[in-house]
Amino acid sequence: MKPAYVVMGVSGSGKSTVGRELAAHLGAVFIDADDLHPEENVAHMAAGHPLNDEMRWPWLDKCGQEMASHREEGPVVLACSALKRVYRDRLRKWVPDLVIVYPAADAVVIAERMSHRANHFMPVSLLQSQFATLEEPSSDEDVIRVNAEGTVEQTVKAVINAI
Ligand SMILES: Nc1ncnc2c1ncn2[C@@H]1O[C@H](COP(=O)(O)OP(=O)(O)OP(=O)(O)O)[C@@H](O)[C@H]1O
Numbered sequence: 001m002k003p004a005y006v007v008m009g010v011s012g013s014g015k016s017t018v019g020r021e022l023a024a025h026l027g028a029v030f031i032d033a034d035d036l037h038p039e040e041n042v043a044h045m046a047a048g049h050p051l052n053d054e055m056r057w058p059w060l061d062k063c064g065q066e067m068a069s070h071r072e073e074g075p076v077v078l079a080c081s082a083l084k085r086v087y088r089d090r091l092r093k094w095v096p097d098l099v100i101v102y103p104a105a106d107a108v109v110i111a112e113r114m115s116h117r118a119n120h121f122m123p124v125s126l127l128q129s130q131f132a133t134l135e136e137p138s139s140d141e142d143v144i145r146v147n148a149e150g151t152v153e154q155t156v157k158a159v160i161n162a163i
């Protein structure tokens, strides 16, 4: 079985951007967890409210299920916040050998990037709650942590080098 990666982190940390580039490099199937939210979740976030666990569980299961369904085809890359350890454990129920890719950047850097992002449902005002919820991956998880404060190219290169 080819590897499966989840690019995790707070909103605006670059999960979709890095995940898409990584998938292109690996010839992997790319899945964006943002596309798997029910409409209610998106509306809730767009209105400035953080998701709660009840809203996240079915969505995380959908993400895991979607990944698992593509494993036979080759490598798979999922871009998904997966902020808490229990959320990553939930994904691992579907994909036990999941590799965690964590592009880490300071809140000030991320807020600045988000403020320049057009046509995205996620308001910058939710970044604080994203950081409050974040449990950084620990060393017993299969984790690749990279600095994401430089350019997209540097971040993607760091992930590829680590792989
Ligand atoms: N080093 C970098 N790594 C990733 N993204 C970067 C980097 N530098 C700048 N960016 C920019 O940061 C912005 C946020 O990235 P992106 O939308 O991929 O984040 P995200 O984590 O998927 O956010 P969300 O979860 O809210 O959808 C993009 O405009 C991206 O081009």
Ligand SMILES: O=C(O)[C@H](O)[C@@H](O)[C@H](O)[C@H](O)CO
Residues within 6 Å of the ligand: 010, 011, 012, 033, 034, 037, 045, 051, 056, 080, 081, 082, 083, 122
């Ligand atoms: O709280 C979360 O788990 C995240 O906000 C995700 O639900 C979003 O899909 C995305 O990261 C926002 O752009």
